Amino acid sequence: MQQYIRMSGLGGQGVVTAAHILGGAAVKEGKNATVNPFFGAEKRLAPAESYVRIAEEEIYDTGEILYPHVIMVYHSDVVTKGKSYTMPFFAGLRAGGVIMVNSEQPLEFDEDDRRTLEDLGAFVHFLPATAIAKEHGGTELSTNIAMLGGLLGLTGVVGGRAMEESLKERFGGKAKFVASGTTAVLDDAIRKQYDKVEKLVSANLRVLTAAYEVARGMRESAPRGVR
Template sequence: MESYIEVRWHGRAQQGIVTAAKVLGEACLMSGKFVQAFPEFGPERMGAPVRAYNRISDNPIRLHCQVTEPRYVLIADSTLIGTVGVTDGTPDNAVFIINTHQDPGEMRTRLGLDGSTARVYTLDATTISLETIGRVMPNTPLLGALAKVTEFITLEALIDNFRENYAKKFSS
């Protein structure tokens, strides 16, 4: 049986969700993993809901379809909860990382996860991005949080990927 780690990203257009999935994929690839990273969106206007996905494995990935049962769900805009199916297809032990100032208990209730074994983490990724890069780009702090709570990617691998691929774009 093939084994994959599946990640689903939820956000709005211009929040860097597609870029986050790409960065995660690149960092995993640089770490020796097999990866897929792909978006799901149309000609969205700024602020429209967007999803992106990652599939990560130690072995070649032969599956080529949408991620329908993600173990990890990252939500860049908590206002999407209740409007799009952020919990759809998630297993009981799913991990949710949410950009919000609310505490994990409140978010667990909003997600309808009371009584489940899912883990819910929250961080104010908007404020973190404003304070560090001067722009509202919650994707980068969410990537850091993912590295902290998982074993399939390290913060060092993400930083190395940023330095190699994005340093010129964000240098002053």
């Protein structure tokens, strides 16, 4: 089993952090995983991508994922304004692949893009990740956690227990991974909103669970195509 996942978003949305949480969850389940972030200037709202490979067998590839099974779009500007290092945003998607876009409303694709996605038999879902983060976590800074919950609900690429353990390790453990100056600032901004780390972890788990439930319902009801 292989799952290659491309995360596309903007600086400050926690795309890099989400990728490491996902990779950590896969390892906790005894799988192999590699995580590769890619971003230019460490500037808020600049394009940012992360690539996560998960497999039962050894993984020898690193770097950019050209042919993903799953594409996670953290901000609608990736689609509507082309704020992405990969254009079009669905480039290389494998047949029968999954696209999850953070948006409260379906986005309009032009006719050529729609036809391409339909020919691929792609599943396109729109998850209100930021709205879920605000409602259940009290901050839009947990959007990346909502996106992870959505990924679990749509694909089951890792189990909920492993994801919970990886999330707790990331935010509540003694070790602190620092991907970049921007990521460190983001972590500090989140932490300041809570009196204790336990509250932060608890809030993120609520966000993860809520997004998972929403996405699972989407998976059960949506056929192939742009929905």
